[in-house]
Structures are given as C-alpha cells and as structure tokens.
Amino acid sequence: MTSFTGTGQLAKLAFRRDIAMLPACVFGIAALLAITARDLKALYPTAAVRFAVAASAGANPALRLLLGRLNGSSVGAFVAARWGVWGSAFAALLTILVVVRHTRADEEAGRLELVGSAAVGRQAPLTAALLATVTANAAIALLTCLWLVPSLPPAGSAALALSIAACGLVFAGVAAVGAQLAATARGARGIAFAVFGAAFVLRAVGDSGPAGLSWLSWASPLGWVELTRAFGSAGERWWVLALPLVASAALVAAAFVLASWRDHSAGLLPGRPGRPAASGLLRGPFGLAWRLQRGVLAAWLAGYVFAFAASGAAAKGAGTILGASAVLRRYLLRVGYQATVVHAYLSALMLLAGLAAAVYATSAVLGLRAEETGNLAEPVLATATGRIRWGLSHISSAVAGACLLLTVAGLSAGLGYGIVTGSVSAQVPQLLGAALARLPAVLVLAAVAVLLSGLLPWESTALTWSVVALAGVVAVFGPPLLWPGWMMDISPFTQTPKLPGAAVSAQPLLWLCGIALALSVAGLTGLRRRDIGDLGPSRLTGPARDWLADYIQQSKELSESSAAASTAQPPGTTSQDKP
Amino acid sequence: MDARIGASGLAGAGLAAQARGSLVLRAVGLTKRYGRVVALGGLDLEVRAGEVHAFLGPNGSGKTTTIRILLGLLKADAGEVTLLGGDPWRDAVELHRRVAYVPGDVTLWPGLTGGEIIDLLGRMRGGLDVKRRKALTERFDLDTSKKARAYSRGNRQKVALIAALASGAELLLLDEPTAGLDPVMEAIFRECVNEERHDGRTILLSSHVLAEAEALADFVTIIRDGRAVETGALAEMRHLARISVEAELAAPVALGEVVGVYELTVTGTLVRCRVDRAALDEVLGRMHQAGIRSLTCRPPTLEELFLRHYSRPDRPRQEPADD
Numbered sequence: 031m032t033s034f035t036g037t038g039q040l041a042k043l044a045f046r047r048d049i050a051m052l053p054a055c056v057f058g059i060a061a062l063l064a065i066t067a068r069d070l071k072a073l074y075p076t077a078a079v080r081f082a083v084a085a086s087a088g089a090n091p092a093l094r095l096l097l098g099r100l101n102g103s104s105v106g107a108f109v110a111a112r113w114g115v116w117g118s119a120f121a122a123l124l125t126i127l128v129v130v131r132h133t134r135a136d137e138e139a140g141r142l143e144l145v146g147s148a149a150v151g152r153q154a155p156l157t158a159a160l161l162a163t164v165t166a167n168a169a170i171a172l173l174t175c176l177w178l179v180p181s182l183p184p185a186g187s188a189a190l191a192l193s194i195a196a197c198g199l200v201f202a203g204v205a206a207v208g209a210q211l212a213a214t215a216r217g218a219r220g221i222a223f224a225v226f227g228a229a230f231v232l233r234a235v236g237d238s239g240p241a242g243l244s245w246l247s248w249a250s251p252l253g254w255v256e257l258t259r260a261f262g263s264a265g266e267r268w269w270v271l272a273l274p275l276v277a278s279a280a281l282v283a284a285a286f287v288l289a290s291w292r293d294h295s296a297g298l299l300p301g302r303p304g305r306p307a308a309s310g311l312l313r314g315p316f317g318l319a320w321r322l323q324r325g326v327l328a329a330w331l332a333g334y335v336f337a338f339a340a341s342g343a344a345a346k347g348a349g350t351i352l353g354a355s356a357v358l359r360r361y362l363l364r365v366g367y368q369a370t371v372v373h374a375y376l377s378a379l380m381l382l383a384g385l386a387a388a389v390y391a392t393s394a395v396l397g398l399r400a401e402e403t404g405n406l407a408e409p410v411l412a413t414a415t416g417r418i419r420w421g422l423s424h425i426s427s428a429v430a431g432a433c434l435l436l437t438v439a440g441l442s443a444g445l446g447y448g449i450v451t452g453s454v455s456a457q458v459p460q461l462l463g464a465a466l467a468r469l470p471a472v473l474v475l476a477a478v479a480v481l482l483s484g485l486l487p488w489e490s491t492a493l494t495w496s497v498v499a500l501a502g503v504v505a506v507f508g509p510p511l512l513w514p515g516w517m518m519d520i521s522p523f524t525q526t527p528k529l530p531g532a533a534v535s536a537q538p539l540l541w542l543c544g545i546a547l548a549l550s551v552a553g554l555t556g557l558r559r560r561d562i563g564d565l566g567p568s569r570l571t572g573p574a575r576d577w578l579a580d581y582i583q584q585s586k587e588l589s590e591s592s593a594a595a596s597t598a599q600p601p602g603t604t605s606q607d608k609p
Numbered sequence: 610m611d612a613r614i615g616a617s618g619l620a621g622a623g624l625a626a627q628a629r630g631s632l633v634l635r636a637v638g639l640t641k642r643y644g645r646v647v648a649l650g651g652l653d654l655e656v657r658a659g660e661v662h663a664f665l666g667p668n669g670s671g672k673t674t675t676i677r678i679l680l681g682l683l684k685a686d687a688g689e690v691t692l693l694g695g696d697p698w699r700d701a702v703e704l705h706r707r708v709a710y711v712p713g714d715v716t717l718w719p720g721l722t723g724g725e726i727i728d729l730l731g732r733m734r735g736g737l738d739v740k741r742r743k744a745l746t747e748r749f750d751l752d753t754s755k756k757a758r759a760y761s762r763g764n765r766q767k768v769a770l771i772a773a774l775a776s777g778a779e780l781l782l783l784d785e786p787t788a789g790l791d792p793v794m795e796a797i798f799r800e801c802v803n804e805e806r807h808d809g810r811t812i813l814l815s816s817h818v819l820a821e822a823e824a825l826a827d828f829v830t831i832i833r834d835g836r837a838v839e840t841g842a843l844a845e846m847r848h849l850a851r852i853s854v855e856a857e858l859a860a861p862v863a864l865g866e867v868v869g870v871y872e873l874t875v876t877g878t879l880v881r882c883r884v885d886r887a888a889l890d891e892v893l894g895r896m897h898q899a900g901i902r903s904l905t906c907r908p909p910t911l912e913e914l915f916l917r918h919y920s921r922p923d924r925p926r927q928e929p930a931d932d
Contacts (some may be wrong), residue, residue: 303754308728412710413733
C-alpha cells in the first residue's frame with residue numbers, strides 16, 4: 031500500500047487548514063434544519079392547519095420545482111421538504127470545494143509537488159481530501175440527527191440526516207473525478223458544479239413536470255434525498271440510501287484509477303487554449319471591465335432566471351400556505367406593505383431582487399479597489415487611460431449588470447406568475463415595473479461603494495459591505511418589528527415604491543438618483559486626487575497608529591536615556607551617534 | 610477636455626525632448642512619505658534623451674516609489690518633477706501615450722490570455738506595432754494563447770516586456786525587468802534594450818543587479834534610503850566596482866603589499882580578497898606563479914558596494930532622512 035503512505039499526515043494538514051471553515055459550514059447546515067423544525071412547529075401548530083398547507087403546497091408545481099416533493103403533512107415532512115434537497119445541495123457544494131481545494135488546487139499551485147517529493151504516496155492527497163469530506167459529512171449527519179431527535183421522530187431524523195450526508199459523498203466522488211480530468215482547480219470545480227447543476231435540473235423537472243417524467247428524479251443524487259421519504263406518511267424507504275453510497279464508492283474508485291493513469295500536474299482532458307490576440311471588444315478599460323465581469327454576471331443571471339421564475343410561479347399558492355399561519359401572514363403584509371398576501375409576497379420578492387442586485391452592483395464597483403490592491407490598476411493607468419475613465423468603466427459595468435438583473439427578475443417573475451394564472455400580458459409589465467422601481471435604491475448603494483473607494487480606499491470594502499448589510503437588515507426586519515421612521519430611512523429601499531399594488535410617486539425616485547449621482551461624483555473626485563496602489567497607512571487608523579508609534583518611541587528613548595545616565599554617559603547620546 | 614489642450618502644448622515640448630542629450634526626465638528634491646515611513650527623502654534624478662539610465666538600489670530603497678511618481682500614480686509630497694516636458698501628475702494621460710512601463714512585480718488578469726493582454730495594453734496606450742509584436746513574441750518564445758493564470762513568473766514578465774517594447778514609446782520605464790527571466794531570455798532582453806537605444810529611445814531601468822546595469826547602462830544613479838547617493842556616467846563609476854577573487858592555490862602567495870587589494874583573508878592556500886581593476890593583472894600574475902587550483906572572480910553585488918562605500922550606521926527607516 032505504498033501509494034497511500036502519508037495519508038494520515040496529509041489528512042491532518044487538511045483539517046488544520048480548514049479548522050475554521052469546515053466546522054462553521056457543518057454547524058450552519060445542521061442549524062438550518064434544527065431552526066426550521068422549531069419554527070415550523072410554532073407556525074403550523076395544529077394537524078388541521080398542516081393538512082391544509084400540505085394539500086396546497088403539494089399541488090403547487092412551482093414549489094416542487096424549487097424545493098422538492100412533500101411526502102406527508104407532519105412537521106418532519108415539512109422540514110424534509112424545505113431542507114432535504116437544499117441541505118444536500120449545501121453539503122454537496124461544501125464537499126466539492128473541499129475536495130478540489132486539497133487536490134487539484136494544491137497540485138496546480140505546486141504545493142503537492144513539494145509534498146510529493148517527500149515520503150508520500152501517489153494516492154495519498156486524494157485519500158486525505160476524501161477523509162476530510164467523509165468526516166465533514168458524517169458530522170453533518172450526526173449533528174442534524176442529534177438536533178432533530180428531541181422534537182421529531184427518530185427514524186425520520188436519521189433518514190433525513192443520512193440522506194443529506196450520503197448526497198454529499200456522491201459529490202465527493204464527482205469532485206474527485208473532476209480533479210483528475212481537469213488540469214486546473216477552476217476546471218475541476220467547473221466539472222463538479224456542472225454535474226451538480228444537471229442533478230438539480232433533473233430533479234426539478236422530475237418533481238414538477240408531467241407524471242411521465244417523474245422517473246427523472248431517480249436519475250439525480252439530489253432526487254434520492256426526497257425519494258428516501260424521511261418522515262413520509264408511508265414510512266421511510268431505507269433501501270434508497272444504498273444508491274448514493276454505491277454511486278459514491280464507484281466514483282471514488284474511478285478517481286483512484288484515473289489518478290494512477292495520469293502524470294503529476296497533468297489533467298486527462300486537454301487544456302483549452304485561449305485567443306492569441308485580443309478581439310475587437312477588448313479595446314480599452316470599458317472592454318476590460320466588461321470582460322472581467324461577464325462570467326460572474328452570467329452566473330448571477332442564470333440564478334435570477336431560475337429563482338424568480340420559480341418564486342413567481344409559486345405566488346399563486348402563497349395565499350393559502352402563508353396565510354394559514356397568522357404570524358407569517360402578518361410578517362409578510364408588513365414587509366411587503368400590502369393589503370393582500372399575494373401582492374405582499376410579490377412585493378417582498380422584488381425587494382429581495384433589489385437587495386441581491388445591490389450586492390452584485392456593490393461587489394462589481396468594489397472590483398475597482400480589488401484591481402487596485404491586486405496591482406492591476408497600475409498597468410491600466412500607466413497607459414493613456416485617465417482615472418475617471420478607469421473608474422467609470424467599472425461603475426458602468428456594475429450599473430448595467432444591476433439593470434439587467436432587475437429586468438430579468440421582473441420578466442421571469444412576471445412570466446412565472448403570469449403563466450400559472452393565465453395573465454402573462456398583465457403580469458409581465460406589472461412585475462417588470464415593480465423590479466425596476468427598486469433600481470434607484472440599488473444605485474444609491476453602488477454609489478456608496480464609489481464614494482468610499484474614492485475617499486476612504488483602505489476601509490472601503492469593509493465599510494461598504496456594512497452599509498449594504500445595514501440597508502438589507504432594515505428593509506427585511508424593520509417593518510415587521512415596527513421600527514421608527516428615522517431608522518427605516520437608513521435603507522434606500524424604504525423610499526422606493528412597494529410595487530406591485532402600491533402608489534408610485536416620482537419624487538423619492540428622483541431624490542435617490544440625485545443622491546447616487548452626488549455620491550459618485552464625490553467618489554470619482556477623490557479617486558482623481560489620491561495615490562493609486564495598496565500603499566501607505568489608512569487615513570482613519572493611520573494617525574492613531576502614528577500616535578501609538580510616537581508614544582512607544584518616546585517611552586523607549588526615555589528608558590534608554592535613563593539607562594545611559596546610569597552608565598555615566600551624557601543623556602541622549604547613544605553609541606551609534608559616534609562616527 | 611483639458612487633456613486635449615494639453616496634447617497640443619505637449620507636442621511642442623515633446624519635439625524638443627527628441628533631441629539627443631536634452632532632458633527627458635528631471636526630478637529635484639522628490640519627497641514621499643507613507644505616514645511615518647519616508648520612502649523618498651529628497652531624491653534628485655536626471656535622465657537625458659537617448660540614454661540608458663540605470664537606477665540602482667537595494668529593495669525598499671525607493672526605486673518603485675520614484676517610478677510610480679513618474680507615472681502619476683502617486684503624488685509627491687514635495688519636490689519638482691518634469692517628464693517629457695510635462696507634469697506627470699497633471700498630464701498623466703497625454704504623457705502615457707509616449708511612455709511604456711514594465712512593473713516590478715508583474716500581475717496579469719488571470720482569465721485573459723497573454724496575447725489579449727499585450728493587445729489590450731497596446732490599444733489603451735494608443736496603438737501597437739503589429740509587426741514588432743509578432744517579432745518580439747517569437748524572439749521571447751511566448752505562447753500567447755495561454756491564460757495568464759497558467760503563466761510562470763518569467764512568462765508574465767515576458768508579456769509585460771513585449772507590451773512595452775512593441776509600443777514604440779519614446780521613454781521606457783522598466784522596474785527590475787529581468788526578474789524571473791532565464792539567462793537566455795535575459796540575453797534577448799539585453800539585445801532588445803540595445804536596439805531601443807540604437808533607435809534613440811530613452812530607458813530608465815531600475816535594478817539591484819550591478820552586472821545588468823554594467824552590461825546595459827550609460828548612466829547610473831544609485832539610491833539609498835530614498836536619496837540619490839551617487840550619479841554619473843558608468844565609465845566614471847567603474848572605480849566603484851572592485852572584483853571579488855576567491856582562489857585555491859598550490860602554494861601560499863603574498864598579496865598583502867599589492868596596492869588595490871582589500872579585505873584579504875588567507876587560510877592556508879585558500880585566498881579571498883577584493884581587487885581594483887587596475888591591480889587585477891598583478892594579483893592574477895602572482896597567483897599564476899604560485900599555481901592556481903581553482904579560481905572564481907565576480908563583480909561585487911550592489912549590496913557589497915553599499916557596505917563598503919556607505920558604511921555609516923543604519924538610520925531607522927521611520928525617521929525622516931536628514932534634509
């Protein structure tokens with residue numbers, strides 16, 4: 031077994047490197063399930079209410095598309111439907127990232143070469159990465175089970191926890207194979223994420239499509255989770271748990287065989303060369319900013335289309351499901367500022383679209399600062415590109431991206447809701463308008479990022495995200511908790527019209543646009559005047575640090591001079607001053 | 610708007626700067642502080658048209674800060690600086706059409722290929738000589754279809770060098786341009802610099818390798834703790850360069866009384882010393898008579914020069930340089 035020599039050491043190293051990230055993620059996934067179980071118990075306390083909700087939710091194809099099948103009307107079945115597929119999805123994503131991080135990413139960076147030259151077997155790094163993920167998934171299963179058992183039936187808890195962990199293991203195998211196929215970590219993650227995406231789509235179509243296609247769920251590792259029927263009214267189907275375990279073992283075996291075929295740092299798939307010369311699009315800072323953003327934007331757009339089309343389609347049943355719980359109903363009416371549950375739901379949905387678009391726009395604007403600290407602003411600004419043009423290139427791609435995202439959110443929610451209710455021509459413009467009404471608030475938050483990047487570059491990233499988080503917290507938690515007006519005014523989303531179903535006035539929108547413009551101008555002016563690069567102490571903490579350094583220096587000199595006096599030297603002279 | 614007005618004004622100044630021997634770059638009393646750290650404490654620097662000027666100093670001596678000020682990325686706290694007849698801070702955009710730059714630590718956009726980056730940087734400077742780009746790519750043997758993520762340090766350096774050399778700019782600012790290049794590529798780089806000099810371009814080359822400066826430069830400025838401590842034609846500074854000699858001899862030899870031998874240590878038949886160029890003949894002659902078993906001669910590193918010529922007690926970096 032010489033090819034496995036050193037596995038223990040490498041596994042220890044892997045745990046050491048992930049000492050914060052891995053427990054936090056494991057804890058987070060288990061906590062999601064436990065908290066949901068507690069909340070659902072409080073929200074739907076009686077069997078009659080749950081039965082009505084289950085009847086409505088079970089008949090809602092959009093919900094099945096988004097979350098998966100509902101296998102009963104107990105609280106446990108609700109938890110399994112809410113987090114079975116999505117908890118498995120989180121476990122799978124975590125597993126993919128960990129496996130690739132300790133195999134292909136290390137190999138690409140050259141760290142495994144260093145390790146490989148020591149007494150370490152060929153299969154040891156992969157084995158160590160798999161050990162780490164098996165441990166993580168076992169911990170997820172154990173913790174979930176421990177937290178669910180006090181309030182839910184033990185058999186269902188065990189079935190749900192095990193099916194989630196088993197799904198994680200399937201993707202450990204997928205990532206292990208991907209790491210042998212691709213020569214880069216990015217490529218390996220890409221392969222694994224593509225398989226994950228395919229599994230999600232297969233399950234979504236199988237769950238929500240026509241009955242003839244329901245077998246598709248059987249073809250997806252994510253489908254196996256719901257097909258185990260944890261907490262099901264007809265009892266658990268334990269044998270389904272064998273499917274992910276067999277698949278995982280087969281994939282891992284394949285990865286080991288592939289690893290023994292290939293050279294170190296080579297992938298089995300040929301690398302794809304890029305363009306040897308720039309296309310006509312890549313002519314200046316605007317082309318560059320677009321090029322840097324387009325991949326991320328495409329991923330965001332795909333997520334937006336799926337999430338908002340499905341959530342929009344789910345709106346029709348929202349009245350029954352959410353209205354059944356008095357607490358939820360009250361919460362939703364306040365967040366959405368609406369009289370009817372459906373309008374409140376759609377309005378809250380469009381608020382979420384706005385908040386998420388603000389996150390995108392902010393991170394795109396902060397790309398400006400990231401380029402700067404990454405020494406990538408320097409080569410651009412050393413050409414005949416002015417700073418304002420460089421700044422505007424990133425800002426414009428951020429704003430264009432946010433507009434596109436909101437448009438897509440409105441269109442897909444409108445189509446989803448419109449198709450379900452048979453009123454596409456009415457719903458699409460209504461929800462498109464509702465989404466775009468949030469744009470001025472998004473612009474204000476993006477402009478805060480511009481302002482801080484220009485005037486307080488050192489603190490810009492932390493401060494900007496704090497502002498965005500504050501705006502989000504106020505918009506989501508302020509209304510149900512009936513926070514006072516001045517507090518609500520902190521979030522620019524308070525000023526945007528609560529569409530659909532509310533009055534629109536142009537004045538606050540114009541104000542928001544004006545504020546965004548003023549903040550941006552101030553930020554760009556700062557950008558033109560300051561030094562470029564990741565240099566020098568911060569303007570906020572710099573003076574404090576200088577004062578501290580002065581203080582230490584003075585006390586040092588004081589003790590030195592007293593020491594000098596004791597050795598009968600004139601104070602203030604040190605031996606260094608002599609030639 | 611004002612950049613365009615500046616363009617016509619600078620064009621005249623640019624023509625004047627073309628004349629060989631006129632000042633292309635002039636910095637007087639350049640000062641830059643980062644909080645309490647003094648990066649430049651009154652730096653003077655003059656570069657004339659058509660010369661290859663080496664800008665030498667150990668790491669952290671202020672070379673990169675100076676170049677960043679010359680590019681208008683940083684604003685000097687005090688002092689005057691003129692580049693190609695303009696102000697590098699105010700006229701940055703117009704000046705950069707005539708300046709090409711290779712950063713010391715080349716970082717590239719990981720998702721773009723080398724070829725895309727060369728073209729992009731060239732286009733942003735205002736055009737790029739396609740023929741030169743092709744010729745340079747072949748000479749430096751760069752695979753331009755690879756993503757920058759996959760490039761080694763040397764290959765990233767090549768991308769930046771090709772982009773700068775293909776630009777046809779009047780002034781090249783090269784910050785430690787050979788870092789990461791293998792010896793073959795370093796030789797090609799030297800050829801390229803000599804061709805640029807032949808075409809009348811001006812080059813400011815920062816480095817901490819004296820051998821590189823000796824091979825390429827006409828003029829040298831040595832910088833220490835943010836001040837120029839030595840500047841002039843390289844020929845006049847040759848006296849600075851004592852050669853380090855290390856030999857194993859067949860029999861002991863007396864070198865103590867030879868004029869121009871320094872730091873002599875003799876351990877049996879093992880001899881170590883530093884020798885002025887003028888005394889080299891004499892020293893090697895005596896060694897030859899004793900019988901040479903092995904011999905290493907190398908020029909002193911810049912660091913050694915500093916230790917010898919400026920062996921004052923080190924000042925802490927936090928204190929402002931005395932001015």
